[in-house]
Amino acid sequence: MAKGKNKQSEERGDRSRTSNGHKSKQFHSRKGRQEEGAMNLVQSKLPVKLAMWDFDQCDPKRCSGKKLERLGYIKNLQVGQKFHGVVVSPNGKSVVCPDDKEIVETGGAAVVECSWARLDEIPFHKIGGKNERLLPYLVAANTVNYGRPWKLNCVEALAACFAIVGHIEWAEELLQNFSWGLTFLEINKELIEIYQQCTDSESVNKAQDAWLAKLEEEVRQRKERGSSEDIWMTGNVNRQVEQSESEDEDDVEYDALGNAIAKQTLDDKESDQEEEERDEEGTEDDNVDEEEDEVEEEEDKEIN
Numbered sequence: 001m002a003k004g005k006n007k008q009s010e011e012r013g014d015r016s017r018t019s020n021g022h023k024s025k026q027f028h029s030r031k032g033r034q035e036e037g038a039m040n041l042v043q044s045k046l047p048v049k050l051a052m053w054d055f056d057q058c059d060p061k062r063c064s065g066k067k068l069e070r071l072g073y074i075k076n077l078q079v080g081q082k083f084h085g086v087v088v089s090p091n092g093k094s095v096v097c098p099d100d101k102e103i104v105e106t107g108g109a110a111v112v113e114c115s116w117a118r119l120d121e122i123p124f125h126k127i128g129g130k131n132e133r134l135l136p137y138l139v140a141a142n143t144v145n146y147g148r149p150w151k152l153n154c155v156e157a158l159a160a161c162f163a164i165v166g167h168i169e170w171a172e173e174l175l176q177n178f179s180w181g182l183t184f185l186e187i188n189k190e191l192i193e194i195y196q197q198c199t200d201s202e203s204v205n206k207a208q209d210a211w212l213a214k215l216e217e218e219v220r221q222r223k224e225r226g227s228s229e230d231i232w233m234t235g236n237v238n239r240q241v242e243q244s245e246s247e248d249e250d251d252v253e254y255d256a257l258g259n260a261i262a263k264q265t266l267d268d269k270e271s272d273q274e275e276e277e278r279d280e281e282g283t284e285d286d287n288v289d290e291e292e293d294e295v296e297e298e299e300d301k302e303i304n
């Protein structure tokens with residue numbers, strides 16, 4: 001077996017030499033392409049372009065965009081550079097929808113790596129592109145903003161975009177690099193499937209509104225049944241404390257898991273101070289962080 005193989009490779013080796021014994025032009029260009037391929041891991045890991053403008057506003061240890069960069073999935077863009085694929089951005093006007101599939105497949109997807117608390121510092125007019133999009137209602141699973149709707153981190157945002165346009169396998173490929181990653185797809189499974197059935201952004205908005213109306217109705221019914229004493233119905237007890245401390249119960253809504261959470265929209269004027277603390281300190285379990293760091297170190301070794 002080995003004999004045959006060696007013979008083949010010898011023959012290949014011979015063919016790559018010219019009559020004067022030097023390596024042929026084709027050999028060098030083939031080798032060049034291979035080296036390019038090894039450096040450009042983005043291509044080998046996902047058959048689609050991923051990019052981000054990184055404003056270095058987040059803790060590098062907790063930054064999902066930086067981790068994707070270390071793993072070779074995503075490329076950095078300069079301020080002034082535009083992106084031709086879908087740009088998932090707080091500056092978007094319409095939401096990602098299944099009709100965006102072709103743009104994503106041909107142009108890829110990009111995000112803006114920055115702090116939610118410092119969006120006003122981002123020169124949105126110098127970044128982005130023709131296809132800037134918001135994401136519809138989805139709940140974050142990352143350890144910093146767990147349970148919060150709309151405020152996803154970069155890897156969740158990219159994964160959400162891929163999942164909505166029908167490339168759930170690309171979403172999984174990205175998220176599996178994070179200990180909590182696949183939970184994002186699990187807690188949003190039903191809703192993602194609903195969005196996948198839509199066509200344009202208007203239909204996604206309608207589906208989102210119907211989902212939110214259903215959630216509100218569920219909350220109303222629970223209140224009516226006086227189910228607040230039933231721990232199984234009210235969900236996360238920590239969130240309950242937040243709710244009972246809240247002066248106005250209307251400030252609270254429920255996520256897909258039935259957790260009570262403070263109402264949020266992208267326009268929310270949450271105190272910069274509070275948000276900064278979330279971005280920089282997070283609420284995560286240190287063990288998770290260590291676990292992620294170990295994974296990252298292993299990955300980094302592989303890349304190097």
Ligand SMILES: C[S@@+](CC[C@H](N)C(=O)[O-])C[C@H]1O[C@@H](n2cnc3c(N)ncnc32)[C@H](O)[C@@H]1O
Nearest residue numbers: 063064088089111112134135150152153154157
């Ligand atoms: C504000 S940054 C925070 C990144 C975080 N530090 C991390 O570790 O990934 C998250 C980015 O994901 C995208 N994103 C997340 N949720 C979004 C939404 N609901 N609509 C539009 N873009 C969103 C945007 O590009 C946004 O700038």
